[in-house]
Amino acid sequence: MNHLPLIIKREYLNKVRNKSFIVMTFLSPIIMIALIAVVAYLSQMSNDKQRTISIVDETGLVGDVFESSEYTTYTLLDNLPFDAAKELVKGNNNFGLLYIKKSADTTKLVERINFYSDESPSLSIISGLERHIEKRLSDVKLQNEGVDIEQIRASKTRVNIAQETFEGEKTSKIDSYLKLAFGGAAGYLLFMFIIIYGNMIMRSVIEEKTSRIIEIIISSVKPIQLMMGKIIGTSLAGVTQFVIWIILGGVLLSVVSAIFGVDLMQIQSPQQEMINQAMTASDAQNMAQELITGFINLPILNLCVAFLFFFIGGYLLYSSLYAAIGAAVDNETDTQQFMMPIIMPLVLAVYVGVFTVIEDPHGTVSTVFSFIPFTSPVVMLMRIPFGVPIWQQLLSFAILVCTFVFTVWFAAKIYRVGILMYGKKPTYKELFKWLKY
């Protein structure tokens, strides 16, 4: 008798109807978006504040480098003595006063610049001011040495190495970033999914034990059916939750940005403002172009197929272990000792992915870890955007499937014995003994 669909249905409905699950599903994206909105709103508030910075430049060298921008206005106070300037600034309720004292020696000038203000200025304001002054002063120095600034400007070169594979496929730095982003997102998604829903499976097994229904169920279905039903049912609930999160998140994000009239994706800080100013329009266009070609160049089909398979394989591998742990213990506090061996390879996989794959996606470490079954799903998913030979993917997946079959067998053994064991906290030695029952 195949009860699997029945069990899956129950597990799924039970999870999906659970109040805290529903609350989590709908509240999480709302909270996330609300947070983003608040942050965006606040940063806009602080940006909105008009500041006027007055400048007294006794040297006459620096004063004209400051260009007023949307949020900051620079006023040059000509030939006003320091004290008078200070009074004026205070009286006008200006943000601050930049005072550059006269000095015969331009090299000493550096030590004679002061900024006075009511509140201490933010780091970005000061470093902005400093950058402007530094540039002008070094220009002045160069000019004093008799160097033509225009020549130096003209000599500035930007290098952008055009990359191409032997097959003639063009790649670029942006490509690499894009690959990293895709691989990283896929790997991280799997990692999160395993942690969240693996735990959910474990808890639901423990719940069956503590509510003592397990023996009633087990007299009707095979333990392995119950276990697989639980894993699949919970995973489907998880996928449902994820999809709702993504849809709801997207909708909310667009709603919020429409209401607030804020382009949330482009929260600009003063620094970014300067960077953006530095980047010319053609640069931006180039970048967009490269992004698009980079995206097209990604092995999309391979990525999707591999994502599906490695995601399912990796998830089942880990969730069967979670189910076994749930079966072995009586309550959640006892799970700690068994969690370590599960979390360790997962964390290791993410570390390898983040530190090694980025450096060298086809190096020995990355390659080896993309074959070891407990790390392969995450590491392989991160590697695939960089182009992994199909045979490697197949081999890795084959190893993963073999291991998966083994862990399910192993988990089912522990599950079978464990679900009927009450009252004692099992040790690893005992778990090993259970395999022989």
Added chain:
Amino acid sequence: MNNLLVANSVSKSFGDFKALNNVSIEVAKGSIFGLLGPNGAGKTTLIRIINQITMPDAGEILLDGAPLKPHNIRDIGYLPEERGLYKSMKVGEQAIYLAQLKGLTKQEAKDRLKYWFDKLDIGDWWNKKIQELSKGQAQKIQFIVTVLHRPKLLIFDEPFSGFDPINASLIKDEILQLRDEGATVIFSTHRMESVEELCDHIALIHKSNKVLDGKLTDVKRQFKTNTFEVGLQSSNPEEVTRLIKEQFEVFPATFRNLSDDVKMNIKLPQNTSPNDLLSFLTSKAEIHHFVEVIPSANDIFIQTVKNN
């Protein structure tokens, strides 16, 4: 073929611990079979083997003459001692789910549940969650779920625990009715008075071995000690007592009746019949009370366990 279930020299070990050692039982069709034994004797292991929850290391279980197969779970209804239900699930939904796992269709399950809910007068529980019910109420649901698919073999492990006397007797009557309708019942309990009341046949498992097996009446016959409870009236009780004590082995007796002067248990030697005792007593005093002492299931249990 008169036996519904036969266990042939079933053995099971957990690591070094031998939970069952060569245990054989035969459960006759339409009988109530008491599976007795102290805690940890191996009863639950045997029951789990019958339910195919655990597999025996050696031996076999025959149901209706054929070895147990996975599909036989439909033929068995099992109420475990450690029992519970999904706390956050609704009563009706849960009962339907459990019935479906036993092979009923949704509609069959609904119809039969309606019958049982009406019978036990709990129709208004249908949409309640289990956590809103009391322990005894949840037990009723468990009982219904156990019998709902009309199995040939019902296994009850401590079915009355958690019930008040009214509900316990209600459930007892239901069990008897199911038996009369043709079901065979294996009944495991520590309550000897319900064994006395219900069981036709008992087996006692102690330290993984079967130490006693047979019809309850046969077992009692086997354990009887040829002892009689006697109440006499006489003008000279001391003299009568002395005379009896000279002739027979005597124990004090504690039964209640109307003002007897002499009360005692008299144990007869193997070949002496109660008639001999009666004629002896008639000549000495007036007999008001004369009953054979039949060992209770409780006595048999304690005696067997102590002797092993």
